Amino acid sequence: MITPAFELSQYPAFLxxxxxxPCSRTSEFDLYIDGDDFKFYAEPYFLR
Known part of the structure; x- marks a missing residue:
């Protein structure tokens, strides 16, 4: 698994x-958000 390049910004009400x-189709990814947990998967990328 490869960690994708990412940027995190924070505002008072938003994250x-x-x-x-690159080389990934938007129709082929999984996104999971539950409270403080965040998971992103698009082969071969994984971010938790």
């Missing part, structure tokens, strides 16, 4: 996560 996953 913004930007990922860069």
């Amino acid at each position: 913004i996560l930007t990922t860069h996953v």
Whole structure:
């Protein structure tokens, strides 16, 4: 698994996560958010 390049920004009411996953299709990814847990998977990239 490869950790994708990512950027994290924070505002008083929002948390913004930007990922860069070259050679990946947007129809082929999994995103999981539950409270403080965040998981992103798009083969071969994984971010937790």
